[in-house]
Amino acid sequence: MWSILLERLPRGEGMHHRIYTSFLRLPTLVRILTMAILLVLFFGIIIHIIEPDSFPTVFEGIWWAVITTSTVGYGDYSPETFLGRIVGILLIFVGAGFLSTYFITLATTAVSRQNNYLEGKVHFRGDKHLIIIGWNERSKEIIQTIRTLDQFTDIILIDETLESNPIMDAKVHFIRGRASQDHVLIKANIATAEKVLITADQHKDELDADMNTILALLTIKGLNPNITAIVEVLTREQMANAKRAGADEIIQSNRMMSYIMTNCIATDRVVSTFVEVLDELHGSRVHFHPSNDYVSQSFYTANGNLLKDGKLLIGIKRGENTMVNPPQETVIEKQDELLIIDSLSQ
Missing domain, CATH: 3.30.70.1450 (Regulator of K+ conductance, C-terminal domain)
Known part of the structure; x- marks a missing residue:
């Protein structure tokens, strides 16, 4: 109805239409709260005008309207006349509904925000953070180690296979999506990140995993050329491409594992000894x-x-x-x- 009336306004009154349009663009929570406040002010002023003896000032009228809409009902102020009580009934029917709707919307928004955060839909607003791409046992161990040694660094985990954040830690922010897509990296605030670690995708074969890593690296360097990029490469053939894409450090995990296994065949206890050395290097x-x-x-x-x-x-x-x-x-x-x-x- 309001939209029809506004369309019929003369062009000289277009300002009203702009105000109405701007109001409709506000978040639902803000609109409901604004209408509830206006109703409380309106009924507070009306009851003061109707019953100046019972409500000597406008403030007393507004106080009564707030108490009535919140269903507290202190009883310190109440209308005495028939018309005043009609105003009170209208306030209960209209105002209490708006106020209840506001609190329901507020609770719904809070729950929705929490769910969006857990599901990786919320933008990260910090800076100087570490971004880890890909969820696997390696990234899990890395995150746990960093959180043990450094309590202040923010870690952003990007993965497209997870349904929610796998680590319940205030300093670990989850972003769901593909790291080769701009909007996903922008959610992770890639422009202000210090380092990024790209792990090989365990769900793909080695060549596809390396190609996916290089594509993500190209996207990252395009958005932030100065970021330090550490990438895991599975095939030797793709090491040169990773360097061309801008990798600052390249970890060829398959080559290291092949070296350990080869020495294990040639010499007794090499693997167990090497693992012991790595354990000593922890920290x-x-x-x-x-x-x-x-x-x-x-x-x-x-x-x-x-x-x-x-x-x-x-x-x-x-x-x-x-x-x-x-x-x-x-x-x-x-x-x-x-x-x-x-x-x-x-």
């Missing part, structure tokens, strides 16, 4: 460190100096070559990078 990190303070020192001398700070020197990266446990007399050069192990907390 530590292996990374490259600039050689500025150790130039011209021997590998043996530099290792001794690093040990004083709780760091273990295990190798030297020179150009494209990495030397693990080189001869002790190897001299460190200016362009070298030191491969060291230290605690994640350092």
Whole structure:
């Protein structure tokens, strides 16, 4: 009815139509609350006009309207005349309905918001976060380890197969969708993320998984060229494509597992010993460190100096070559990078 009347307004009164249209665009919760407030104000003013003796000021009238619509009924103010009681009846029928609708809508919105959050439909608004793509045992272990060592970093998990967030943690935000789609990455606030880890899709064969990884990497780098991208690649042939796509670090998991298994066949207890070493590294990190303070020192001398700070020197990266446990007399050069192990907390 209101829309028909507004359409018949003269063009000079188009402002009313714009106000009405703007009001309709407000969220349902805001519209219902606005109408409830206007009703309370209207009936509060009316009851003051009708019964000025019982309601000396407009505030008393509004107070009575609020108490009546909320069904509390203190009884400190009440209409005495027939017309005043008719106004009270209308207020109960109309106002209480609007107020009840408001609280019902508020509860429904809260539940809907919570469900959307669990189902990965809510945008992440933070920054300097870590994005992990793909849900599997590897990503599960990574998230649990990071949450143990760092209580402040936000982790965004992106996966298209999960129905809801698999980890109930306030710092783990789930986004459901495909990581090669712009709108999914925008939900994860990719523009302000610091790092992204792309794990291989366990539901695809190796070549398809690598192609899916590279496609996601291209999309990510297109939206945020400065982000540090760590990718898992299953086939050696796709390593070059991953580098071309902008991968900062490439993990070839199949190659590492093949190395362990091959040595297991050739030598006794290699696998169990290697696993024990990995367990000892839990809570530590292996990374490259600039050689500025150790130039011209021997590998043996530099290792001794690093040990004083709780760091273990295990190798030297020179150009494209990495030397693990080189001869002790190897001299460190200016362009070298030191491969060291230290605690994640350092």
